[in-house]
Amino acid sequence: MSRPMSIEKVNEYGRNAVRISIEGRAVLLEAGDLDAVIEHLSALRATMRPEVPKAPLRAHQYIIEVDPCWHTEHHPLHDGAVLFLRHSGLGWAGFALPPESLARLHHALTKQLEASLEVHGMLN
Template sequence: MSRPMSIERVNEYGQNAVRIAIEDRAVLLETADLDAVIEHLSALRATMRPEVPKEPLRAHQYVIEIDPCWHAEKHPLHDGAVLFLRHSGLGWAGFALPTESLARLHHALTQQLEASLEVHGMLN
């Protein structure tokens, strides 16, 4: 049985909201409610199979956040760091990276930075 669903942004009485309709039922979610639904859905998705692929799929068109806000700090309980990245639609996501992962990330980003500086003639 198919359940036609629609999701649209609405401006109900001057406040931004999202209207989700499934068949003859609908709900209007304001910003805080929508944030809670996104967070809850992402927690549920993390427990489902098949799992999210370990590598980005080349055929998928991902939404790319340009120059996102980020924050890094020492992990309070483990060796390594916590990296927070801000997506304008999904919010902040935190990633606990052990020291070995930090070293690999540092190496990968250094390679990208050096290549970018070379292209722009800024590398000696």
């Protein structure tokens, strides 16, 4: 039984690309094209049901980016901040956080940092 779709990384003529094959037809996408497809698919996915779960699923094995690049700036239209996180495969994602969410995130991260410091014996 053949699979109707396959996706594989290839090195075509010395250039990295991704080959997407669907029912015998294939297309090669270089990095810029692939970025555009990922962005377009994520915008489409955001409009579909069922929606993405509100909390991470314990049974799912997520791709974890270790020590990602991040950037924050003031939201131009609202109070709060915009937080950008960079994933090496998915690119930059921006999240507008109102003050209440910033306070909850600050509290949650502070608890994680304190727990980490306690485990490593760094707190007085």
